[in-house]
Amino acid sequence: MIGFNTTQSTPPAPVRVGFVMHKMQVAGAEVLVKQIIEQLAGEIEATVFCLDGLGELGQQLRDAGTPVIVLDRQPGFDRQVAKRLADEVNSRRIDVLHAHQYTPFFYSALARLRHRCQTKILFTEHGRHYPDIVSWKRRSANRWLLQRYAEVTTACCDFSTAALRQIEGFPRAITLRNGVVLDELPPRGDAQTQQALRAKLGLQADTPYAACVARFHPVKDHATLIRGWRQVHQQLPGAKLLLVGDGPERANIEQLIQQLSPLAPAAGERVRERGPTFASSIKFLGIRNDVADILRAVDVFTLTSVSEAASLTLLEAMASECASVVTDVGGNAEHLREGIDGFLTPRGDAEKLGERLTELLQSPDRCREMGTSARRRVIEAFNLDDVIAAYAQHYKTLQK
Known part of the structure; x- marks a missing residue:
């Protein structure tokens, strides 16, 4: 046997x-x-x-x-x-x-x-x-x-x-x-897919959107973002900024938005701001479970941290084929290649931030080009x- x-x-x-x-x-x-x-x-x-x-x-x-x-x-x-x-x-x-x-x-x-x-x-x-x-x-x-x-x-x-x-x-x-988990962050797809995603999120089909996904904390410096967005609004009054997250600084940021918004006219005064108001161009979304969808639906991701190491949210945005404008701090420049996947701006520089955001929101083709490059970058180096x-x-x- x-x-x-x-x-x-x-x-x-x-x-x-x-x-x-x-x-x-x-x-x-x-x-x-x-x-x-x-x-x-x-x-x-x-x-x-x-x-x-x-x-x-x-x-x-x-x-x-x-x-x-x-x-x-x-x-x-x-x-x-x-x-x-x-x-x-x-x-x-x-x-x-x-x-x-x-x-x-x-x-x-x-x-x-x-x-x-x-x-x-x-x-x-x-x-x-x-x-x-x-x-x-x-x-x-x-x-x-x-x-x-x-x-x-x-x-x-x-x-x-x-x-x-x-x-x-x-x-x-x-x-x-x-x-990041690439399976959870698919590319944004064709125009029809994009329109369906925006409709699902309650976003307008033809509106230029930027999004910031970050907790409201001093290190994230939302104040510079709001001041930079004031500049964007002056050039593109129809553009919208989505703020995703929550935290102790939210009330201060809401107050800053009101301070930067033109006052309602008194009786007999002329209206100082025509069209969409500055405050109405910014939407607070709170903490969300559909951040991946939001990143695929918007045109530009932005982050204005005064200090950062390896931002997972930036990597998620890049994987979602989203062009980005972020501060040149910490490891951001190791992730995003300047002028290829998006733009880097100096810490606290609201004017430069506003310029870069306006530049991208005015150029859908440039956004798509940078977004495609950004996803390739993540696939190659950040799986x-x-x-x-x-x-x-x-x-x-x-x-x-």
Whole structure:
């Protein structure tokens, strides 16, 4: 009787990865973590540790079965957070801690330094503050002690990598670029498809549209956008600006729009502004679940941040074949090629921003040309599948 070897190779055990975050809100780093967890299901066993609160994405992950632990960090330096983190990591036998941003890394490193937590650490930096100033104490602590506890240090663009090396004191930092899911961001299609999409969104068929997708926060500098749009409105009174998002600065921006709008005429006065008013040319859409559709429907995407690293929204706009006008800060110039995929303008320069927006909104053919080029750029260099595969390889290497 012929014998057969029925022994089958045992699949490798999932890597137990703990993601250390501030809060799982709807923002770039947090969205990336959710995508990693979903795409690597079966390869990793994920737990999320939030220093400061749960957040909308945290609740979604909990509902889907991923443990999300809120550590309830107190204001200032909370010594007990590192101990609570170490206790959770040890009890859950976490192989790798993936800390996103510096403070989550700091507490992860402290968990190893002070509380005998043996897990390996992967530290990923995303955005940077503006102005980018780090105290000499923090830099010295990083260079001479804390950076030893990051087996791998990555940043999402060369701008952030340089900051980690030169400002923070992490000389081994490498760039691992962000990416987007191309299947979720199809090209905009022909004229008929475009008209149907606009009708679905309640947008007018022949109106020039620009859109900004960003939280209302000082770093996003919506004030420069509004001042630049005033210039656009003077040249193209029929053009519309869509503001997608919400946040603490929204009320201030609404007030600025009113300040820049001509006053209603008093009795006997002539009307100072004919046609559509400045205020009516701007529409607040709030937080939306159909951002991909909006990006495909508008003509131009714009972002006026004073500081940016690797903007996922810019990549989404580029993948959606949307020409872009964004500030030349952080990693934006690594993503968008000036004059090819869109335009870069100086930080805080409302006049130049207005000029570039007007130029594109007056030229549908130029918009289409730049949009087509932008999508090719994303396909070639910013595919999320490649990014997540690289993280997965780091997890497996650190598990050993």
